[in-house]
Amino acid sequence: MRVSIKDVAKAAGVSHSTVSRALADNPLIAAETRKRIHRVARRMGYVPDAIARGLVTRRTQVIGVIVTTIEDPFVAEVVRGIEQVAGDNGYRVLLGTSHNDPTREMNQVKAIRESRVDGVIVAASRVGALYQAHLKEIGVPIVLINNQNRQKSHRIHSIAIDDAQGGQLATQHLIEQGHRVIAYLGGPPDHAANRDRLTGYQRALAAAKLPFDPALVQSGTGRVDGGAAVVQFLSHTPTPTAIFCYNDMTAIGALRTLKERGVRVPDDLSLIGYDDIPFAAYVDPPLTTIHQPKDEMGRLAMQMLLDLLAGKKVGNVSVPGRLVVRGSTREI
Amino acid sequence: MRVSIKDVAKAAGVSHSTVSRALADNPLIAAETRKRIHRVARRMGYVPDAIARGLVTRRTQVIGVIVTTIEDPFVAEVVRGIEQVAGDNGYRVLLGTSHNDPTREMNQVKAIRESRVDGVIVAASRVGALYQAHLKEIGVPIVLINNQNRQKSHRIHSIAIDDAQGGQLATQHLIEQGHRVIAYLGGPPDHAANRDRLTGYQRALAAAKLPFDPALVQSGTGRVDGGAAVVQFLSHTPTPTAIFCYNDMTAIGALRTLKERGVRVPDDLSLIGYDDIPFAAYVDPPLTTIHQPKDEMGRLAMQMLLDLLAGKKVGNVSVPGRLVVRGSTREI
DNA sequence: CATTGGTCTGCAAACGTGTGCAAAGGAGAG
DNA sequence: CTCTCCTTTGCACACGTTTGCAGACCAATG
Numbered sequence: 001m002r003v004s005i006k007d008v009a010k011a012a013g014v015s016h017s018t019v020s021r022a023l024a025d026n027p028l029i030a031a032e033t034r035k036r037i038h039r040v041a042r043r044m045g046y047v048p049d050a051i052a053r054g055l056v057t058r059r060t061q062v063i064g065v066i067v068t069t070i071e072d073p074f075v076a077e078v079v080r081g082i083e084q085v086a087g088d089n090g091y092r093v094l095l096g097t098s099h100n101d102p103t104r105e106m107n108q109v110k111a112i113r114e115s116r117v118d119g120v121i122v123a124a125s126r127v128g129a130l131y132q133a134h135l136k137e138i139g140v141p142i143v144l145i146n147n148q149n150r151q152k153s154h155r156i157h158s159i160a161i162d163d164a165q166g167g168q169l170a171t172q173h174l175i176e177q178g179h180r181v182i183a184y185l186g187g188p189p190d191h192a193a194n195r196d197r198l199t200g201y202q203r204a205l206a207a208a209k210l211p212f213d214p215a216l217v218q219s220g221t222g223r224v225d226g227g228a229a230v231v232q233f234l235s236h237t238p239t240p241t242a243i244f245c246y247n248d249m250t251a252i253g254a255l256r257t258l259k260e261r262g263v264r265v266p267d268d269l270s271l272i273g274y275d276d277i278p279f280a281a282y283v284d285p286p287l288t289t290i291h292q293p294k295d296e297m298g299r300l301a302m303q304m305l306l307d308l309l310a311g312k313k314v315g316n317v318s319v320p321g322r323l324v325v326r327g328s329t330r331e332i
Numbered sequence: 333m334r335v336s337i338k339d340v341a342k343a344a345g346v347s348h349s350t351v352s353r354a355l356a357d358n359p360l361i362a363a364e365t366r367k368r369i370h371r372v373a374r375r376m377g378y379v380p381d382a383i384a385r386g387l388v389t390r391r392t393q394v395i396g397v398i399v400t401t402i403e404d405p406f407v408a409e410v411v412r413g414i415e416q417v418a419g420d421n422g423y424r425v426l427l428g429t430s431h432n433d434p435t436r437e438m439n440q441v442k443a444i445r446e447s448r449v450d451g452v453i454v455a456a457s458r459v460g461a462l463y464q465a466h467l468k469e470i471g472v473p474i475v476l477i478n479n480q481n482r483q484k485s486h487r488i489h490s491i492a493i494d495d496a497q498g499g500q501l502a503t504q505h506l507i508e509q510g511h512r513v514i515a516y517l518g519g520p521p522d523h524a525a526n527r528d529r530l531t532g533y534q535r536a537l538a539a540a541k542l543p544f545d546p547a548l549v550q551s552g553t554g555r556v557d558g559g560a561a562v563v564q565f566l567s568h569t570p571t572p573t574a575i576f577c578y579n580d581m582t583a584i585g586a587l588r589t590l591k592e593r594g595v596r597v598p599d600d601l602s603l604i605g606y607d608d609i610p611f612a613a614y615v616d617p618p619l620t621t622i623h624q625p626k627d628e629m630g631r632l633a634m635q636m637l638l639d640l641l642a643g644k645k646v647g648n649v650s651v652p653g654r655l656v657v658r659g660s661t662r663e664i
Numbered sequence: 665c666a667t668t669g670g671t672c673t674g675c676a677a678a679c680g681t682g683t684g685c686a687a688a689g690g691a692g693a694g
Numbered sequence: 695c696t697c698t699c700c701t702t703t704g705c706a707c708a709c710g711t712t713t714g715c716a717g718a719c720c721a722a723t724g
Contacts, residue, residue: 002471004710015674020712030672045469050446051386052710055679060383062426062447071412071610076402083402083429087436092443094394095427097415104419111424114382115394137377139334224614252614259616278403282556282584284591284616336680347704352682362702384680387709668723675716681709688703694696 003044012040023048054116063305064112066096068124073277074247074294078123078145081298089306091118098124105131113138119305121145125191132156141308143301146193157308159301159317163193166290166321167200168207170244170272173288173323175208178332179242179270182210183233185254187222187246194219194246197274201244216240220250227253231261241269241332248273248280248289251328255283270329274321285327292321335376344372355380386448395637396426396444400456405609406626410455410477413630421638423450430456437463445470451637453477457523464488473640475633478525489640491633491649495525498622498653499532500539502576502604505620505655507540510664511574511602514542515565517586519554519578526551526578529606533576548572552582559585566593573601573664580605580612580621583660587615602661606653617659624653 005023009016014037022029022037029037054060065082067075083093094115096108105124109131112120119141122128128135128147135142136155144158174182184201187194198217205212215236220226227250233240245251251273258265265271265285273280276291297319307314337355341348346369354361354369355378361369386392397414399407415425426449428440437456441463444452452467452474454460460467460479467474468487476490506514516533519526530549537544547568552558559582565572577583583605590597597603597617605612608623629651639646 002710006710016711017675017713018673020710021673024712028672033672047442047445049448049710051383051392051448052679053712054383055387055681055710056712058679065427069412070402070415071405071408073403073405073408076405076408079427080401080403080429083427087428087439092447093427095397095411095415095425096419097412107419110379113379115424116381116383252611256614279584279611279614282588282611283614334680338680348681349683349705350703352680353703356682360702365702381680384709385682387680387711388682390709666724669721671718671720673716673718675714677714678712679710683708684706686703686705688701690701691699693698 003046008037008041008044008046011044012037059118060116061090062092062094062117064094064096064115064117064120066098066108066112066122066124066127069097069099074275075123077294078298081295082121082302085299085302098127100126109134119309121301121305122147141305143305145297145301157304157314157316159297159304161292162318162320163196164200164203166274167197168204169321169323170274170290171201171204174242174244174270174272174329175204177270177329180210181238181240183216183240183243185230185243185245185250186217186219187226187250189219197246220246222247222250224249224253226250228257230254230257243269243271245271245273248275248277248287251287252283266328266330272329276324281326288326288329289324290321291324293319335378340369340373340376340378343376344369391450392448393422394424394426394449396428396447396449396452398428398430398440398444398454398456398459401429401431406607407455409626410630413627414453414634417631417634430459432458441466451641453633453637454479473637475637477629477633489636489646489648491629491636493624494650494652495528496532496535498606499529500536501653501655502606502622503533503536506574506576506602506604506661507536509602509661512542513570513572515548515572515575517562517575517577517582518549518551519558519582521551529578552578554579554582556581556585558582560589562586562589575601575603577603577605580607580609580619583619584615598660598662604661608656613658620658620661621656622653623656625651
């Protein structure tokens with residue numbers, strides 16, 4: 001049987017409201033009474049009931065986090081950042097995964113709403129995009145990570161990687177190494193991240209006065225299997241000497257396909273990824289990539305949510321990527 | 333303002349208890365009343381309050397999941413399995429990470445206790461081991477994944493990879509390929525997983541009547557940096573022709589160190605990992621390893637918890653590993 | 665001594681929901 | 695028409711906590 005505040009009150013010979021105040025270190029309660037109640041509570045193994053407390057305070061100290069899938073190393077690091085800051089500030093994390101499955105997505109939004117969380121962080125772009133109306137109805141502050149539409153709302157805020165900047169950075173690196181025919185092996189066409197990286201790619205080409213050839217752009221899946229599409233470029237003339245990949249997963253898939261075809265990286269072809277997932281450094285050759293400050297993004301998102309909960313005004317944040325040169329690109 | 337069951341009651345011209353029953357599809361309520369109330373509730377955008385419900389039903393439909401770190405691909409997959417089965421059965425997941433940090437560990441256990449979760453799954457062996465007394469006090473069913481001590485308790489159950497079997501499987505594979513001098517590049521010495529895999533290694537040696545040489549056993553960290561210790565074996569005589577690594581992370585680290593030293597895998601040295609993390613297939617050479625059915629473990633753990641919540645008796649489960657032969661081992 | 669003021673504690677309401685029990689209403693049987 | 699029984703609904707309490715307000719007690723002041 002759980003020991004409640006009333007049990008402590010009875011044992012200490014006071015009313016339950018006095019116990020409540022004493023345990024909250026309310027200065028209204030006389031110092032010695034307070035100490036005594038603390039002792040009694042500890043001895044009896046009293047543990048406050050967050051549910052009951054949440055009902056009256058209308059604060060649950062829980063934030064909902066909706067992600068596509070926790071297996072994605074990118075997502076996992078973001079969640080880690082969130083969880084860390086949340087924990088340090090007395091918040092707990094309710095995790096929901098959507099898997100890009102409409103049923104699950106809807107369920108998550110519903111579950112979050114029923115759970116009375118104090119705030120929500122969404123790191124599933126589809127959910128952020130498709131269910132914004134529903135999300136708004138939850139009536140709590142919301143922070144979207146890398147979502148598609150950056151519309152303004154007094155409740156919904158966002159924090160995003162500057163993918164155009166990153167895409168430009170990546171392409172620029174290849175150009176600086178002397179490459180002139182550069183392909184873009186993209187991700188899901190409907191993802192804003194994909195479009196933005198493509199934009200950055202085009203910007204870098206334009207800045208270097210290089211022509212843009214649509215045949216040098218492919219879309220993919222964003223997963224390892226999306227790398228197989230790299231073969232399309234091999235038959236193109238002129239053959240590209242470098243490829244900017246939508247993300248590291250795609251680059252790793254491309255690496256694998258190229259190895260099977262006998263194309264050597266970076267000797268025959270330079271390859272640059274995006275994300276800097278943990279294993280980017282351990283594939284062969286180690287992947288040159290654009291590092292995304294993932295756990296920092298998670299931390300920033302949670303910090304933003306804390307600010308919102310504290311009633312502060314916050315602006316939308318854009319986080320720049322950083323070039324990490326390893327072994328998959330070389331001068332030509 | 334949130335619309336409560338009372339608001340719906342007023343709008344529908346009935347008492348709040350009738351609404352409560354109607355929405356629960358309680359057959360006591362006349363069919364047409366029920367329908368009408370459903371309509372009114374939907375129109376008003378009523379959403380049940382899980383907090384209030386939890387207070388009275390004493391069930392929160394939330395399970396706590398404590399892990400070391402979500403960044404570990406192994407853990408991530410387990411969590412995915414848990415989350416999936418939980419979601420399908422109307423449970424939500426409260427995530428906590430311990431990071432092997434005593435303060436955080438204690439906080440997690442405390443937080444879980446206050447949160448009134450219906451059950452707990454712990455995939456952080458340290459927590460499972462050190463805080464068993466505290467965990468038991470939570471007073472809800474608990475499932476430990478890969479924990480150290482498999483002691484019996486009517487509340488605490490466990491599900492584990494059979495590491496001795498896996499270690500034996502790995503070593504046996506090397507032996508079958510003709511290797512006679514085989515080293516074990518281990519993990520953290522205090523981890524039961526490490527000890528069990530070592531046991532399996534020794535068993536396989538014994539079964540093949542090969543001598544056991546303690547100098548051919550090193551301990552490490554279980555992370556990529558733990559692979560560097562592989563150099564110790566290179567100066568041993570006779571030099572081992574094969575190494576069984578505690579896990580894939582360690583194997584990947586070893587691979588990297590060996591590459592730096594000019595030792596070719598598998599030509600000069602065979603290497604086998606453990607876990608079959610997603611990237612094991614994409615390193616060079618692709619890693620031969622022992623596959624652990626990770627998301628299945630998560631699913632089984634959650635299923636076990638559901639059974640416990642339903643009052644069923646469950647036994648402890650041991651899950652066997654499976655050999656996956658790729659390119660890092662070869663016949664001698 | 666009466667009054668005031670300050671310190672501390674208890675009473676009671678509230679948060680939103682579920683549920684045992686009583687009661688209202690209607691139908692059917694005698 | 696009366697009685698019984700069944701269906702349907704409402705009343706009231708409970709879950710464990712926080713908090714506004716009133717009140718008790720004591721000391722100090724006039």
